[in-house]
Amino acid sequence: MLYLGCPQWANNAWKGSLFTSDCQNAQMLAQYAQVFNSVEGNTTFYADPKTETVQRWHEATGDDFRFTFKFPKRFSHDLALQCDKQAVHTWLKLMSPLLEKTGSLMLQLPASFAPMHLSRLQHFMAQIPADIGRSIEVRHPEFFTKGDGEKQLNRYCFEQGIDRVCMDTRALFAAKPYNDAIIDAQQKKPHLPVHAIALGQRPIVRFVIAAMGDEYQSYYQPWLKKIKQWLDEGREPYVFLHTADNHGAPLLARQFAQDLKAHCGYHHRAIDPFAGEYKQQSSFF
Numbered sequence: 239m240l241y242l243g244c245p246q247w248a249n250n251a252w253k254g255s256l257f258t259s260d261c262q263n264a265q266m267l268a269q270y271a272q273v274f275n276s277v278e279g280n281t282t283f284y285a286d287p288k289t290e291t292v293q294r295w296h297e298a299t300g301d302d303f304r305f306t307f308k309f310p311k312r313f314s315h316d317l318a319l320q321c322d323k324q325a326v327h328t329w330l331k332l333m334s335p336l337l338e339k340t341g342s343l344m345l346q347l348p349a350s351f352a353p354m355h356l357s358r359l360q361h362f363m364a365q366i367p368a369d370i371g372r373s374i375e376v377r378h379p380e381f382f383t384k385g386d387g388e389k390q391l392n393r394y395c396f397e398q399g400i401d402r403v404c405m406d407t408r409a410l411f412a413a414k415p416y417n418d419a420i421i422d423a424q425q426k427k428p429h430l431p432v433h434a435i436a437l438g439q440r441p442i443v444r445f446v447i448a449a450m451g452d453e454y455q456s457y458y459q460p461w462l463k464k465i466k467q468w469l470d471e472g473r474e475p476y477v478f479l480h481t482a483d484n485h486g487a488p489l490l491a492r493q494f495a496q497d498l499k500a501h502c503g504y505h506h507r508a509i510d511p512f513a514g515e516y517k518q519q520s521s522f523f
Contacts, residue, residue, distance in 0.1 A: 239343055240469060241259040241276035241304050241493060242506055245444075251485040261513075269299040269425040269513050274491065275506075278444070278478050279307030283346065286310065286332060296335050304341035304444065306476060307333065308371070319358040326365045341476060342371035342401060342440055349377040349428070353387025356379040360394065368399065373442050375403035382431045391472050392437060401438035406445045408432065409457040410482065412447030419483035420448045434464050438467060441468055442476045444496075457496060466502040488512065492512045 247270040253259050257269045271279065281287065295305075310329060313321050331339070332490075343366065351359075359374070366372055374395065380387040397401050407427045415421045428447055435441070443461060447454040461477070470473045479491040488508075495508040 239474050240465065240498075240504060240506055241440075241474060242272040242388075242491055242508055243274065243276040243278070243476075243478055244270075244491055245278040245280055245484060246487075247271075247277045248507065249484060251483075252488055256488040256512045256514060258513050264294075268319050269348060271299045271303050273508050273510070273512060275302055276304045276306060276476055276478075277331055278344075278404060279305045281322075282333070283308040283311050285425065286372050289332065292333060292335050294407070296339065301339075304340055305334070305336060305339055305479075305506040306342045306344050307340060308346055309498035313362070314345055314351075318355070320352070320361040321362070323365055327363070330366070333376045337370060338340070338366065341370065341474070342373040342442060344373045344375060344403060346375045346403075349379075351376065352378045353380050353390060356387075356394065357391055363400065371401070371438075371440050372398075372511075373401040373440070375402070375405060375444075377405075377428045377430065381435060387516070391471075399438045401440050401442055402433075402435060403442045403444060404432060404434055406431065406432045406443065406457065406461070409445075409447040409452070409454040412457070413452045417449075417482075423448070434460070436468055436471075436473055436475075440474050440476055442478070444478050444480065446480040446482075448482050448488065450481065450489055454490075455493075456496070458497075461494075462498050463502040465498060469502075469504065478512060 248266040249262060253261055256273060257266060261269055313319065323402040363372060381391055405428060407429055409431050410423055410427060413420060415424055445458055465475050479487055479494055481487050481490060492508045498504050499509060
């Protein structure tokens with residue numbers, strides 16, 4: 239199974255395309271889930287949802303949908319993983335209604351988190367039940383040199399069944415910064431080597447481009463081969479497609495699905511017409 243999606247499920251720019259033109263904010267997740275079977279849960283990185291919101295997200299998605307919620311920024315950045323055990327337990331309890339639909343809880347670490355801090359990571363992750371999918375995104379340069387620091391991280395992840403997030407921003411940084419969205423993305427996104435590695439059952443790829451009009455397909459062509467390899471190995475890869483402003487993210491994800499089908503015959507429902515497109519076509523007849 240390939241889990242494919244975008245970095246968010248709500249964007250007004252998607253009305254008339256992914257969403258119907260009259261789609262309300264409360265309907266966006268349900269319409270999104272008709273096309274994509276996963277999403278990056280970036281919202282939990284910045285703020286905790288209300289209990290009733292968690293329940294609403296559960297009701298808006300089918301049994302085959304998988305979230306990849308991020309651990310709160312206060313854990314990973316503000317407290318540098320040195321947080322109270324009760325705080326982690328409280329957050330897991332809040333999210334518990336959705337854990338059955340969570341493919342992975344993603345820990346996005348700041349660039350300041352270095353190999354010397356691995357013991358903090360081990361202590362934090364030990365608080366997360368092993369039956370919950372877990373993944374880690376690192377941004378310190380030493381984790382990309384294939385030296386001792388990276389080897390220690392990879393060994394730990396492999397032994398614990400934790401996936402390491404593969405962040406690919408090559409296409410983003412290959413583009414000229416011709417608008418504010420691209421400038422902002424190039425300032426905030428990491429520019430690091432790409433290590434396409436699967437250490438657990440659910441490898442995660444975050445692929446970022448500047449905009450749909452720029453050259454990007456040559457950068458993800460190798461990913462088509464890698465995704466096929468992981469599927470053949472019985473893994474469940476997660477692929478999330480970004481653009482600088484994310485306005486074109488659904489179209490990029492669909493293009494990826496189309497190219498994957500051409501490459502290996504794998505059919506993902508993202509290839510089919512979006513709700514907004516279907517409604518527009520129907521109105522012509």
